[in-house]
Amino acid sequence: MSTMEAPANLSYREVLRDRRVAGLLLGDLLAGVGTGMIIVAMPIQTLAIHGSLPRAIAIGLVEAAPFVLSTVLALAIGLGRVRLPPRLLLIADCVLRSLTFATLGLLGITGRLTLPVLIGGLLVGAVFRMAAASSRRLLATELAGESGRFAANGLLGLNSSFALYIVGPVLGGVIATTTAPGYALLADAAGALVLLAAVIIFVPRSIRPPQPDPVDTVRPRSGWRILRRRPAAARLLVVVFFFNLLYMPIEIALPLLVRDRLAADPSALGLLWGALGVGALIGAALVNQLRRLPQRRLLIVIIALWALCPIALAFVGSLPLALVVFGLGGLVWAPFTPVAYSFLQSGLEPDEQQQVVTLWTTGSVVAAPLGLSLGGPLVEVAGVAGGLxxxxxxxxxxxxxxxxxxxxxxxxAGRG
Structure with a gap:
């Protein structure tokens, strides 16, 4: 099948008529609220315990920690070294995440959380994080079927926009300002338990990676070998890697922008992420309307328009203007992930989905710890405006x- 040709796509409403898809997406939505809360709470917690370590460096280390061990596991899956059912991976992530973040939250509330403990907890607690992210997408698109794949990817984007970038950050900012950031960590642990229940109830155990041919059980096919059959997709993965890498300094600069240039309290950081989420929610809602456009060209246009967002943020001097800029950035950015994944999955056989989607997720997300590690010194040297x-x-x-x-x-090019 051409990477840009697909069967008639179902609408969001048609896909949500399947109670299994609706149940899994509801669990993902509620879990995303807790994760969105710690987007704001984590930098605030870090600023309270960074000690003599420079602020930007401390934030970069904390933000990068969840990606380190999870990248190792995800690469093993993507390269065909490990085969684990997506449902099992998602359950393992929910259990480990709930236990770890509950512990970190209690330590934070009682004032016993230190920077090394926070970094260590994030390293261990997020070991399944990347594999679980691709597993969640695989399970949702498998339940929705081939004709519902585009809508399922779009709905996952809607969830992220609403929970991860609107409700979660606003609540996280309010909680961090009025109580303590540790309560947001507890909320994320509770969200993991909600997602765990949704997976157990709505995702049947029969959903697992299709078994490969006997010859492949001796030497499992790696995601990269499969991607090489589609050179445009393989090269696009490289582009996505650098796109994400160059985005990461923004996450380090934002809390410092709020505190220094905008002279606002921590709740303003939540409002900024919320503005991004409102724009992204609108953009994600329009994803299904973009299904007939050339998808590779669309992705390039998104990269170009998004680049204007941090440049504009570097020159804003007021919170309302920053909210407008970040909101427009969210509107532009939102379609990128669902369109990219739909483009990728449309040309894969069923037994190729897990390796390739996990490798793609790893290749794009591994840019995060690298970008955060480089972004800390960059913002420290160039300043907030210079880094943006x-x-x-x-x-x-x-x-x-x-x-x-x-x-x-x-x-x-197909439709690309």
Whole structure:
């Protein structure tokens, strides 16, 4: 099947008529609220316990910690070294996450949380994080079927926009300001338990990776070997990696932007993420309307427009203007992930989905710890405005590279 050709796509409403899909997505939505709360609470908690370590470096280390061990496991799955059912991976992540974050939350509330303990807890507690993210997508798209795949990816984007970037950050900012950031960690632990219940109730045990041919049981096919059959998708993964890498300094700069230039309290950080979420919610709601557009070209346009967001943020001097800029950024950015994954999954056989989707998720998300590790020193040296402007400028430079990599002549483009 051409990577851009797909059967008639079901609407969001049609996909949600399946109670299994609706139940899993509801659990994902509620869990996302807790995760969205710690997007705001974690930097605030870090600023309270960073000690003599520079603020930007401390935030970068804390933000990068959840990606380290989870990248190792996800790479093992994506390269075909490990085969675990997506349902089992998601359950394991929910259990471990709830236990770890409950412990960190209690330590934070009682004033006994230190920076090394926080980093260590995030390292261990998030070991299944990346594999679980791809597993959640695999389970949702499998339940929705081939004709519902685009809608399922879009609905996952809606969940992230609403819970992860609107409700969660606003609640996290309020909680961190009025009580303590540790309560947000407890909320994330509770959200993991809600998702655990949804998986157990609504996802049947029969959903598992299709068994490979006997020859592949001796030497499992890696996601990269499969991707090489689709060079445009493989090169797009490289572009996505750098797109995410160049985004990461923004996450370090935002809490410092709020505290220093905007002179606002921690709740303003929640409002900023909420503004991104409102824009992203609108953008995600429109994803299904974009299904007939050339998807590779659409992704390149998104990269170019998003690059303007951090550049504009570098020059804002008031919270209302920052909210408008970040909201427009969310509107532009939201379609990127569902369109990219639908493009990727449309050309895969059933027994290729887990390796490739997990490898793709790993290849794109592994940019996070690298970007955060580099972003801390970058913001520390260039300052908040300089770090934001450099993030946007480098992303703009990525656009012609993306055009050359993804839209090469002589390759069948399909709808791309």
């Amino acid at each position: 402007a450099l993030s946007g400028a480098l992303t703009l430079l990525l656009v012609p590279i993306a055009v050359l990599a993804v839209l090469r002549r002589g390759e069948p």
